Amino acid sequence: MRRNTWQRDAVKAALEAQDAFVSAQQLHAVLRDEGTGVGLATVYRALADLAAGGGADSLQSAEGEALYRACTPGQHHHHLICRNCGVTVEIEADPVEQWAKAVAAANGFTRPEHVVDVFGLCPACSAAVS
Amino acid sequence: MRRNTWQRDAVKAALEAQDAFVSAQQLHAVLRDEGTGVGLATVYRALADLAAGGGADSLQSAEGEALYRACTPGQHHHHLICRNCGVTVEIEADPVEQWAKAVAAANGFTRPEHVVDVFGLCPACSAAVS
DNA sequence: CTTCTTATTGATAATGATTGTCAACATCAC
DNA sequence: GTGATGTTGACAATCATTATCAATAAGAAG
Ligand SMILES: [Zn+2]
Ligand SMILES: [Zn+2]
Ligand SMILES: [Zn+2]
Ligand SMILES: [Zn+2]
Numbered sequence: 001m002r003r004n005t006w007q008r009d010a011v012k013a014a015l016e017a018q019d020a021f022v023s024a025q026q027l028h029a030v031l032r033d034e035g036t037g038v039g040l041a042t043v044y045r046a047l048a049d050l051a052a053g054g055g056a057d058s059l060q061s062a063e064g065e066a067l068y069r070a071c072t073p074g075q076h077h078h079h080l081i082c083r084n085c086g087v088t089v090e091i092e093a094d095p096v097e098q099w100a101k102a103v104a105a106a107n108g109f110t111r112p113e114h115v116v117d118v119f120g121l122c123p124a125c126s127a128a129v130s
Numbered sequence: 131m132r133r134n135t136w137q138r139d140a141v142k143a144a145l146e147a148q149d150a151f152v153s154a155q156q157l158h159a160v161l162r163d164e165g166t167g168v169g170l171a172t173v174y175r176a177l178a179d180l181a182a183g184g185g186a187d188s189l190q191s192a193e194g195e196a197l198y199r200a201c202t203p204g205q206h207h208h209h210l211i212c213r214n215c216g217v218t219v220e221i222e223a224d225p226v227e228q229w230a231k232a233v234a235a236a237n238g239f240t241r242p243e244h245v246v247d248v249f250g251l252c253p254a255c256s257a258a259v260s
Numbered sequence: 261c262t263t264c265t266t267a268t269t270g271a272t273a274a275t276g277a278t279t280g281t282c283a284a285c286a287t288c289a290c
Numbered sequence: 291g292t293g294a295t296g297t298t299g300a301c302a303a304t305c306a307t308t309a310t311c312a313a314t315a316a317g318a319a320g
Contacts, residue, residue, distance in 0.1 A: 039270035109250035120239035169299035
């Protein structure tokens with residue numbers, strides 16, 4: 001049986017306070033700075049559970065680090081991410097959903113899934129590098 | 131100045147002999163089994179150079195491992211990958227290219243790039259699990 | 261409230277892919 | 291052929307992530 005702990009709630013709250021994809025390490029540091037002492041292993045476990053349960057989305061940074069973001073559950077969506085500051089916008093991608101299914105079927109592939117992420121520079125970061 | 135070595139050629143040849151995405155470790159094992167003794171660090175360096183020069187495509191497995199595949203240079207494309215055996219098909223994604231640019235622009239993001247991969251079960255693996 | 265079962269925590273060690281180090285080596289311009 | 295220097299490879303180092311496991315605490319039962 002799953003038990004409710006303040007640690008899991010703290011991780012969830014800290015994740016929802018972020019407007020960008022963050023790593024487990026970063027979230028652990030945030031919780032440490034808040035005075036909330038949650039163990040690193042617990043942060044990893046809580047994030048994995050959230051991702052498995054649909055409460056968070058995850059992707060891998062260019063360096064291979066796993067990043068997490070609080071997620072509006074129930075609806076399939078993708079992300080537009082600033083590669084400089086990490087700020088993230090949820091986006092719909094209906095044309096891509098259709099295309100992915102069609103291209104998989106056309107090649108005889110079954111049970112298609114897809115990874116679709118768009119990276120760029122957000123308005124603020126675009127201005128900064130101008 | 132860049133020098134040509136048989137090691138780099140061996141890595142390139144071994145990569146082109148694969149029809150699936152493979153890790154540096156796997157390629158190192160292949161070269162070892164062939165009797166061609168190329169150092170692991172050299173395999174990593176050769177693959178990184180190939181990817182940087184457009185001679186290979188790279189992606190990250192679900193476990194975070196970096197995978198490489200020989201690539202037809204010069205043309206932008208994506209991949210349809212069997213999540214069971216790794217066999218890979220290059221695919222065009224013109225509708226997605228347009229969509230990615232449009233959605234980035236609509237949100238004020240500049241210099242858009244995108245990660246688009248489709249995973250599924252290839253015909254052979256689909257039959258095996260039926 | 262008390263007790264008991266057991267899921268959970270967290271400090272720490274272990275894992276494993278990737279990168280750094282650096283002396284020995286091999287390539288290539290001259 | 292020679293020499294300057296890019297390259298190799300065995301090994302150590304790094305670093306994110308996972309496994310361990312004794313101590314803790316959530317929650318059911320009485
Ligand atoms: Zn930004
Ligand atoms: Zn989608
Ligand atoms: Zn397959
Ligand atoms: Zn594309």
